[in-house]
Amino acid sequence: MATAAGRFEAAAWRPPPLIASPLLRWGIGLGFALYLAVAMGTLDINWARVWEGLDRGWAFVLAFTEPDFTSRWRDISQGLLESLTMTVVSTVVGIAISIPIALGAARNLAPLPVYLLCRGVIAVSRSFQEVIIAIFFVAMFGFGPFAGFLTLSFATIGFLAKLLAEDIEDIEKSQAEAVRATGASWLQWLVYGIQPQVMPRLIGLSLYRLDINFRESAVVGIVGAGGIGATLNTAFDRYEFDTAAAILLIIIGIVMAAEYSSSMIRARIQ
Amino acid sequence: MPLTTRDDRMIWRRRTTGRDFAVWFGWLLGTAIFVWSWQVISENTIWFFVTDSPRVAADIGSRMVPPAWDYLSRLWQPLWDTINIATLGTLLALVMAVPVAFLAARNTTPSVLFLRPIALLIIVSSRSINSLIWALLLVAIAGPGVFAGIIAIALRSIGFVAKLLYEAIEEIDPVQVEAVRATGASEGQIISYAIVPQVMPAFAGISVFRWDINIRESTVLGLVGAGGIGLELQASLNVLAWPRVTVILLLIFATVLVSEWVSARIRHAVI
Numbered sequence: 308m309a310t311a312a313g314r315f316e317a318a319a320w321r322p323p324p325l326i327a328s329p330l331l332r333w334g335i336g337l338g339f340a341l342y343l344a345v346a347m348g349t350l351d352i353n354w355a356r357v358w359e360g361l362d363r364g365w366a367f368v369l370a371f372t373e374p375d376f377t378s379r380w381r382d383i384s385q386g387l388l389e390s391l392t393m394t395v396v397s398t399v400v401g402i403a404i405s406i407p408i409a410l411g412a413a414r415n416l417a418p419l420p421v422y423l424l425c426r427g428v429i430a431v432s433r434s435f436q437e438v439i440i441a442i443f444f445v446a447m448f449g450f451g452p453f454a455g456f457l458t459l460s461f462a463t464i465g466f467l468a469k470l471l472a473e474d475i476e477d478i479e480k481s482q483a484e485a486v487r488a489t490g491a492s493w494l495q496w497l498v499y500g501i502q503p504q505v506m507p508r509l510i511g512l513s514l515y516r517l518d519i520n521f522r523e524s525a526v527v528g529i530v531g532a533g534g535i536g537a538t539l540n541t542a543f544d545r546y547e548f549d550t551a552a553a554i555l556l557i558i559i560g561i562v563m564a565a566e567y568s569s570s571m572i573r574a575r576i577q
Numbered sequence: 578m579p580l581t582t583r584d585d586r587m588i589w590r591r592r593t594t595g596r597d598f599a600v601w602f603g604w605l606l607g608t609a610i611f612v613w614s615w616q617v618i619s620e621n622t623i624w625f626f627v628t629d630s631p632r633v634a635a636d637i638g639s640r641m642v643p644p645a646w647d648y649l650s651r652l653w654q655p656l657w658d659t660i661n662i663a664t665l666g667t668l669l670a671l672v673m674a675v676p677v678a679f680l681a682a683r684n685t686t687p688s689v690l691f692l693r694p695i696a697l698l699i700i701v702s703s704r705s706i707n708s709l710i711w712a713l714l715l716v717a718i719a720g721p722g723v724f725a726g727i728i729a730i731a732l733r734s735i736g737f738v739a740k741l742l743y744e745a746i747e748e749i750d751p752v753q754v755e756a757v758r759a760t761g762a763s764e765g766q767i768i769s770y771a772i773v774p775q776v777m778p779a780f781a782g783i784s785v786f787r788w789d790i791n792i793r794e795s796t797v798l799g800l801v802g803a804g805g806i807g808l809e810l811q812a813s814l815n816v817l818a819w820p821r822v823t824v825i826l827l828l829i830f831a832t833v834l835v836s837e838w839v840s841a842r843i844r845h846a847v848i
Contacts, residue, residue: 346664449622451622562701
């Protein structure tokens with residue numbers, strides 16, 4: 308009897324579920340199924356049009372096997388040049404503005420009013436999509452890479468200042484205190500007590516942001532803010548899939564190269 | 578430790594002379610690239626528009642208030658579409674990302690030489706192309722509408738989810754896998770009893786995190802015709818209906834805040 312019960316137990320064992328409460332588990336499951344049913348019901352999809360598009364989709368996949376770099380090379384190279392220069396300038400300017408804001412947004416350095424102001428700037432910069440910001444900058448500053456440069460710089464602030472401020476808040480206090488104990492001024496305290504502790508992270512974040520900015524620079528062109536995105540948009544509008552494939556391959560290549568080299572540099576620094 | 582001797586005294590230095598020069602040239606090169614890049618941008622800019630921008634900004638600002646609140650009633654349907662694009666896109670991405678992640682993780686991939694590079698290539702291609710570009714592509718292929726948006730979100734999210742998930746899989750505790758294997762479990766059983774329970778919390782966290790990002794991204798997909806509230810934004814911008822733009826932006830802002838709050842709550846509960 309004991310062995311039979313033991314075997315029964317062994318057969319019935321199941322791994323514990325992720326959500327312990329059965330009511331909550333079934334509730335979430337049921338709610339989700341209900342949502343799916345409603346969502347699928349209200350979705351307005353033209354399946355005939357999708358079916359027609361399959362040929363074109365296949366044509367696009369085929370275009371990747373013979374991308375056309377040459378026939379629009381002038382447009383592509385101009386777009387790439389704009390994208391790359393926008394990336395460089397906006398990253399440098401973004402970092403330069405981010406550092407003082409990060410200092411202000413670190414609670415262990417800044418008084419409360421400055422802290423709130425800087426956190427507010429970060430929140431505004433983070434809450435809107437780059438593309439929406441780009442639309443406004445294009446409306447204000449006209450078409451071209453200048454609007455893109457401003458967009459990316461603005462987006463860099465939210466990203467870099469937030470992460471850097473969090474790093475400054477996590478520093479080793481004793482080192483900063485030791486520098487202060489030598490009678491250092493506020494600026495000396497900053498340079499010798501805090502800057503060496505956050506520098507590896509700052510370099511890592513900057514490289515990462517350089518990477519992101521290049522990816523984003525390919526997007527802001529769609530709304531007219533310069534860069535390779537405009538060229539890509541035109542290629543799709545003309546259904547020139549081979550040119551589009553070439554541009555996408557270039558973007559993927561550059562992103563891969565940037566990611567690889569930045570991870571190498573970060574591994575050496577940190 | 579590099580030292581210099583001056584007046585018969587040893588002075589500490591941070592770097593050797595050679596390294597000092599190397600650093601200096603590094604800065605020189607960086608500055609040169611920056612200045613040259615700025616010149617390129619400057620050449621391609623019409624400076625009249627830039628100097629004119631304060632007036633334009635004030636003009637747009639004055640046109641944006643008061644917001645056209647009655648327009649709000651027409652925005653619920655597009656907003657619902659936007660949420661559906663994000664949610665269904667995320668679901669689709671999860672379904673596709675899980676096998677890719679298991680193929681990409683060093684400790685679960687069946688072949689390190691052949692399948693792992695393919696999985697990594699899928700991850701990189703999906704990650705390096707923004708969802709707006711995926712949407713551009715899919716609108717050209719499948720026509721404008723919600724469908725293109727869902728697929729665009731899904732394609733962009735595969736790389737993100739798969740990357741974070743395969744890193745979580747590589748970081749699991751191998752002892753548990755060994756213990757399950759020692760009982761004579763098959764490969765499938767090892768995955769479901771030793772690996773899945775370990776990565777499940779990470780998976781849930783990643784999914785909700787990506788859903789939150791996708792809500793943000795799906796608000797702008799309409800700009801290229803892929804459905805959702807971005808379509809209304811595009812339409813209002815095209816006719817310069819700035820009071821409507823204000824309402825749309827405020828609605829997007831509120832949606833993003835709510836989704837961020839939901840995702841933070843869920844992640845807090847799971848992790």
